[in-house]
Amino acid sequence: MPSSEKIMQVDLFLDEREKAAVNESLDARWLTEGPNCAKLQKMIAEQLGAKHVFFAPNGTLGLFLALLTLDLPRGSEIIIPTFTFYGSATAAVFAGLKPVFVDADPDTFQSTARAIRAAITPATRAIMPVHIFGQVCEIAEIMEVAREHNLLVVEDAAQALTIRYRGKAAGTFGDIGVFSMFSDKLATMGEGGVLVTDNDKLAERLRLLRNQGRPNAGTFIHPSLGMNFRITDLQAAIGCVQLTKLEAIKAGRARRWNRYMDGLKGVGDLRFMSVTDGSELVAFRFPLLTRKREELSAFLESAGIQCRGCFYPMHLQPELRVEPPANLPVAESLFEQGILLPLHHHISDANIDHVVAKVREFFGANN
Ligand SMILES: Cc1ncc(COP(=O)(O)O)c(C=O)c1O
Known part of the structure; x- marks a missing residue:
């Protein structure tokens, strides 16, 4: 290896295919969410086996949006592994929840059902299991704990797009799953968050929250509170190519x-x-x-x-x-x-x- 060449932690797998896709998107003169977003939504839904797919500007805002969608009373406790990225915890704090941190498994470094069960109190309303370093935590066991105690689950699958547990994709076990498409992730579009849910009611609320409180653009009547969590079609053009890789x-x-x-x-x-x-x-x-x-x-x-x-x-x-x-x-x-x-x-x-x-x-x- 030449001594001048540093071996970096992250290097993107980009080539002519992404360039062509971005150029096509520019030629189409449509830069906000459009045909590439629709195509990417469909690809992700098919690959993960998820019913509803939404985007957010990044994984952290995706987690924030997912937690807002749960509509929990302010100050509700949410159990989160302490061994995670900062965004898992800050999303909860900004959504008005109180994070209760639990330890990781010493061998797999992942969230465990046992630690989560032990942290449940009468104020607990939700759990955020996190899948880190390229594997899925014991999510089926964690879902059992959640069902027993009637708790909602937002999976932080930021690092686990298309990684499977007993044949089922990470992010599709909980009420909502969130992925990141940041530059160091398995598939990237520079920045980007993806949310999946099979729950029609949550999907409806999520759609309103991310789109200024209205089901579609083109009206200034906003039946619900909401903000703007949209991404661009240029990003999605890159995302579509990345998924094929x-x-x-x-x-x-x-x-x-x-x-x-x-x-x-x-x-x-x-x-x-x-x-x-x-x-x-x-x-x-x-x-x-x-x-x-x-x-x-x-x-x-x-x-x-x-x-x-x-x-x-x-x-x-x-x-x-x-x-x-x-x-x-x-x-x-x-x-x-x-x-x-x-x-x-x-x-x-x-x-x-x-x-x-x-x-x-x-x-x-x-x-
Ligand atoms: C476990 C985990 N959660 C959340 C995030 C936040 O994702 P983003 O960087 O897209 O905001 C990351 C990203 O590094 C992560 O690794």
Whole structure:
């Protein structure tokens, strides 16, 4: 590898097909939601097996919109894993809800039914399970807990577009599922959120909320409160092409994951994420755990390998922490020990071998 070439965490899988689609969209002289959005809605509905599909400007606003749609009393408690991206929690706060954080599973790093069940109080109204790092949490078990306690479920499937659990797509288990199409996600349109639901009543409310409180444009009578969560047809043109690449993207990620695993198993004190029984794995970066996180990250960065840490837990975030602080040690140790190695469509076998060799060198392992 030339020393000037840094191995980045994210690199987009874009080519002439996206350019052509954007040009066609410009030629059609229709830039707001239009034919490409309709096409993308249909593609997503078919791929996921979802009845209703809506867009939002990004995943965070998608979660916010989903929670507004539930129409819960202000101050209702919503159970959220503490080991997640900040947007999961802030969406709840801005929707007037009180997040109650629960710990992650130490092996899979995912939300668990057991932790969620233990956090239910008389004020709990909803659960937000989160699927992270390319797999689906034990969502069927979590849905059982939700049904037993009559709780609504918004799945944060931002990282899990088309990833399946026991054959059913992430995001289609709960009342509403939300995906992100941000630049580092499996399929991207730069920014973008997707919401799915099979519930006609929720779909009706969602449609009004995202479209200025009216079923369609063209009238200034707004029967309901609402805002503007629309996206552009240019984005959707890119999104449509990206969806056709998903199978290739997934296959390439599985190969790269296995190559990292084969090279790193048994090296130093490294530990790896395991996969929830019944879940597919479509690698989203390559997470590993080590007690030498800072030293290893600095060593890899100096060798031209961009590293990222894991999520800083929500219960420790300055604006979200409560007194006395919650005791959620798994997420804290995932943060203290977690490193994400780069894994995306443009990472070659030689790149992975270089990263593996550097990690082995750090731990003094024989190459
Ligand atoms: C788990 C999780 N939830 C929510 C989001 C927010 O999505 P967006 O970046 O599209 O707002 C992300 C994005 O990184 C995420 O990883």
